[in-house]
Amino acid sequence: xxxxxxxxxxxxxxxxxxxxxxxxxxxxxxxxxxxxxxxxxxxxxxxxxxxxxxxxxxxxxxxxxxxxxxxxxxxxxxxxxxxxxxxxxxxxxxxxxxxxxxxxxxxxxxxxxxxxxxxxxxxxxxxxxxxxxxxxxxxxxxxxxxxxxxxxxxxxxxxxxxxxxxxxxxxxxxxxxxxxxxxxxxxxxxxxxxxxxxxxxxxxxxxxxxxxxxxxxxxxxxxxxxxxxxxxxxxxxxxxxxxxxxxxxxxxxxxxxxxxxxxxxxxxxxxxxxxxxxxxxxxxxxxxxxxxxxxxxxxxxxxxxxxxxxxxxxxxxxxxxxxxxxxxxxxxxxxxxxxxxxxxxxxxxxxxxxxxxxxxxxxxxxxxxxxxxxxxxxxxxxxxxxxxxxxxxxxxxxxxxxxxxxxxxxxxxxxxxxxxxxxxxxxxxxxxxxxxxxxxxxxxxxxxxxxxxxxxxxxxxxxxxxxxxxxxxxxxxxxxxxxxxxxxxxxxxxxxxxxxxxxxxxxxxxxxxxxxxxxxxxxxxxxxxxxxxxxxxxxxxxxxxxxxxxxxxxxxxxxxxxxxxxxxxxxxxxxxxxxxxxxxxxxxxxxxxxxxxxxxxxxxxxxxxxxxxxxxxxxxxxxxxxxxxxxxxxxxxxxxxxxxxx
Numbered sequence: 001x002x003x004x005x006x007x008x009x010x011x012x013x014x015x016x017x018x019x020x021x022x023x024x025x026x027x028x029x030x031x032x033x034x035x036x037x038x039x040x041x042x043x044x045x046x047x048x049x050x051x052x053x054x055x056x057x058x059x060x061x062x063x064x065x066x067x068x069x070x071x072x073x074x075x076x077x078x079x080x081x082x083x084x085x086x087x088x089x090x091x092x093x094x095x096x097x098x099x100x101x102x103x104x105x106x107x108x109x110x111x112x113x114x115x116x117x118x119x120x121x122x123x124x125x126x127x128x129x130x131x132x133x134x135x136x137x138x139x140x141x142x143x144x145x146x147x148x149x150x151x152x153x154x155x156x157x158x159x160x161x162x163x164x165x166x167x168x169x170x171x172x173x174x175x176x177x178x179x180x181x182x183x184x185x186x187x188x189x190x191x192x193x194x195x196x197x198x199x200x201x202x203x204x205x206x207x208x209x210x211x212x213x214x215x216x217x218x219x220x221x222x223x224x225x226x227x228x229x230x231x232x233x234x235x236x237x238x239x240x241x242x243x244x245x246x247x248x249x250x251x252x253x254x255x256x257x258x259x260x261x262x263x264x265x266x267x268x269x270x271x272x273x274x275x276x277x278x279x280x281x282x283x284x285x286x287x288x289x290x291x292x293x294x295x296x297x298x299x300x301x302x303x304x305x306x307x308x309x310x311x312x313x314x315x316x317x318x319x320x321x322x323x324x325x326x327x328x329x330x331x332x333x334x335x336x337x338x339x340x341x342x343x344x345x346x347x348x349x350x351x352x353x354x355x356x357x358x359x360x361x362x363x364x365x366x367x368x369x370x371x372x373x374x375x376x377x378x379x380x381x382x383x384x385x386x387x388x389x390x391x392x393x394x395x396x397x398x399x400x401x402x403x404x405x406x407x408x409x410x411x412x413x414x415x416x417x418x419x420x421x422x423x424x425x426x427x428x429x430x431x432x433x434x435x436x437x438x439x440x441x442x443x444x445x446x447x448x449x450x451x452x453x454x455x456x457x458x459x460x461x462x463x464x465x466x467x468x469x470x471x472x473x474x475x476x477x478x479x480x481x482x483x484x485x486x487x488x489x490x491x492x493x494x495x496x497x498x499x500x501x502x503x504x505x506x507x508x509x510x511x512x513x514x515x516x517x518x519x520x521x522x523x524x525x526x527x528x529x530x531x532x533x534x535x536x537x538x539x540x541x542x543x544x545x546x547x548x549x550x551x552x553x554x555x556x557x558x559x560x561x562x563x564x565x566x567x568x569x570x571x572x573x574x575x576x577x578x579x580x581x582x583x584x585x586x587x588x589x590x591x592x593x594x595x596x597x598x599x600x601x602x603x604x605x606x607x608x609x610x611x612x613x614x615x616x617x618x619x620x621x622x623x624x625x626x627x628x629x630x631x632x633x634x635x636x637x638x639x640x641x642x643x644x645x646x
Contacts, residue, residue, distance in 0.1 A: 001132055002572040002603055004084040008052045010075035012065075013045035015631040021053075021573050024605035025620035026596055030613050032635070034628040045625050045632030046609045050144065050575045056081035056096045058136040059107065059125060062144065070098055074630040077101050087131055094128060134571075138167040142559045145552060145576045154540060154548075154555050158515065158526035162485065165527060168563055169488060171481045178475035185468045192461050195454055202451045209444040216437045223430060234421045241410050241417070248407040255400040262393045302354055485527065486514050488562065495561045499554035502597075503590045507534030510551050545582030553579065553591050557598055574598075577609040592618040616640060 003021040008014045031044025051061045055070060071079045078099035085092050093110045097103030107124045109116040109131075118124045129135050134142075141153050141164045153161060166172065323330055474480050493511040500508050509532040516526075531540045531551065540548060553576075560574065576595075580588050592615075595606050608619070616622045617640055626635040 001134070002086045003053070003605075004086060006049075006053060006056070006084075007082040008049070009080045010072040010077060011052050011055070011070055011079045011081055012048040012072060013043075013627055013630065013632040014048050014052065014072065014625075015075060015633055017049065017625070017632070017634045019049065019623070019634065021605055021607075023572075023602050024607070025599055026592070026618075027605060027607045027621045027623060028615055028619040029607055029609045030616070030622060030624045031611065031632075032624065032626045034626060035630065042611065044627045046611075047577055048632060049625070050577060050607070050609060052081050053083065053573075053575070054136075054140060054144065056083045056094055057128070057132065057139065059096060059121070060136065062140060067098065072631070078103075078105075087133075092131065133170075135167060137164055139571075142168060142556075142563050143571050143574055145556050145574075145579060153559060154529060154552050158528050161512070161527040161529075165485050165488070165562075166481055168559070169484055171484060174475045174479075174481050178472065181468055181471045181475055185465070185472055188461060188465055188468060192458065192465070195458050195461065199451065199454050199458065202447055202454065206444065206447045206451060209440055209447060213437055213440045213444065216433055216440065220430060220433045220437065223433065227430070231421055234417050238414060238417050238421070241414050245407060245410040245414065248403050248410065252400060252403045252407060255396055255403060259393060259396050259400065262389055262396065266389050266393070304354075482514060482516075489514065489527070491565075492558050492562055495558035496554050499557045499594060500550070502594050503550045503554060504586070505547075505550065508532075508547070508551075509534075510554065546584060546587050549579060549581070549583055550587060550591065553594065557594065560598070572601075572603045572605060574606045575609070576606065578611070579608060580610055580612055580615065588615065588618065 006017075006019050006021055008017045008019075010016075029046050029049065031046040033042060033044040036043070051063070051065070051070075055061050061070065078097060078101065080095065080097040080100045080103055082093060082095045085094070091112050095103060095108040095110075096106075098105050107117070107121045107128075109124055109128055116124075116127060118127055132139070137160070141156070153164065156164070166175065489512050496510050496512075500510055509530075511530055512527050513530055514526075515528045529540055531543060532538060533543055533547065540551065543551070556574070556576075563571070579591065583591065595608070598604075599606060608615075616638070619640055622638045622640065623634065624636045624638075625632050627633075
C-alpha cells in the first residue's frame, strides 16, 4: 500500500490543504498559531493532517473525536477528505465526507474510473479495508506514533498487542477458522444437547415400555391362573349340572310312565262307560225330540186359538158387509151370529186340541226330565272318577312340566357354561394381551434400535467434538497463532535490540514475551513488554521519558520491518507525532539518523510532527502550517540537506 496524495477541506481546523504523501523523505511538520499572542505552534493544526489521513481511511480519529466535530465550524461547508493511493500498482481514490454540500455524509471508493462504492458506508468500509489489508488498529499501531494515542504499541494492553500482531501476520484466517470451529462446536453442542434430550426421552420410553411389558406379562400370567381356576369352577359346575340333568331326565321318564298309565286308565274307563252313556243319550235325545215336536205343535195351536180369539173380538169388522169365504154372498148384520157361532165352534175345537197337546207335552217333559236326571246321575258318577284321573294326571303333568323346565334350564346353563369354557379356553382376552405384548416388544425393539443409533451418533459427535476441540485449541489462544506470533517475536525482539543499539543504548534490553494466563476456565494468551535497563528502570514506565521515546521508536521501526516482511502489508508512509519530546540533542540526532536510514526507496515518506522549529536542519523537508482566523492552511514547504547525519 502506497499513499500518494491527500486533499483536505474543512476538516478540524484545516481550511484547504493538498499534500503529496509519497516520496517526500524525512519531513518535519511545524506550525504557527497566529490566533494566539505568543504565536507558538500549539493548536496550529499540525496533527490535523495525520488525523485526516486516519479519518479518510477508517472513518474515525486517533483522539476519538465525535463524528460531527470533525467539521470546521468556521468554514463555509462540510468536511471532505480525498486520498489517492495504490495497492499492487492499482490506483485507488477514497473520499469521505461529513455534512458536505456535494458528498453529504458518505464514503466513496474508486479504482481508477471504476466506482467500487457499495450500498452502505459499512459495506464500502469493509471493501476498503480488504483492499488496504489493514484495519484501524493495525494501521495506527504500525504506521502511526503519537504521544497519548491508544494505538502506541508499547503502551497497549498485552492482549491488544497480540491482536495487532495477529493482524500484521495475517493470522485472521486462523481467527476466521476459529470462529467457524466455534460455530461448528456450538452447533455440535446444540445437536449433542438435542441428541441427549432425545436419548433421555428414548430412555424414558424404553423404561416405560419395559415396565409396560412386565405389567402385561404379569397380567397374562395372572389371567392364565384366573382362567384356569374359572375353567375348573366351570368344569365342576358342568359336572354338577350334568348330574342334576341326568336325575331330572330319569324323573321325567318316570313321570311320563305314570302319565301314560293314567292315560291308559282314562281310555279303559271311557271304553266301559261310553256304551251306557251312549244308550241313555239316545233315549234322552228321543224323548227330547218328541217333547220338542209336541211343544212346537202346542205353540202352533196356542197361536191358532189366539187368532180365533182375535177374530171373535173383531168379527163385526171382519165379516159385516163382506163376502163369505165359502158361498161368496155378502154377510148382513142379521147373519153375524151365525158366522160367530162357527168361529166359536172352531175356537172350542182348537182349544181342546191345545189342551190335549199340553197334557202330552207335560207327560213327555216328565219323561225327558226322568231320562235327563238319570243321564246326569250317570254323568256325575262318570265325572267324579274321570276328574280323579284328570286331577292325578294334572299333578303329574305339572310335575313333568316343572321337571322339563328345570331340565331345559340346566341344558341351557350347560350350553352357556360350555360356551364360556370354550371362550376361556380359546381366551381372546389372553390373545389380546399376548398381541399387545408382541406390539410393545416390537416397539421396544424399535426404541432400542433408535437408542443404539443415537448412541452411535453421540459417539460420532464426541469424536467430532474432540476434533473440534483440538482445532479450537489449535486456532485459539496457545495454538497456531501463538506459535506463529512467538516465532515472529524472536524476529521483532532482534530488530528492537538492533534499533536500541542504533539509538546508543548498549545495556538496555527490550523484548516482547508471550504470556499465557488462566482466567476462569479459559486460557488468555497475550504479549507482554519487558524492559531491563542495566543503568536504570526495570520496566517501561520506570525508564525516563527520553529512554521511553527511544524504546517507542525502536519498537515502531521493528514493527515496520515486520510489516515490510509481509508482502502487500507494508506502507510507504510513517507518521510520528511529537516523538522528540523529552529527548536531548544526542537523542534527537540518534532518532533522526535512525529514521533517515529507515527510508529505503524513493516512495517512502516519514512525517514527523513537532513544535520544535530548531529541528528543521535535521530533515529533508519542512512543512509549515499556519492557523489564522480559526483556519489552518499550508503556508510553506522548505527543503534541507541532512547529509550531516547520514
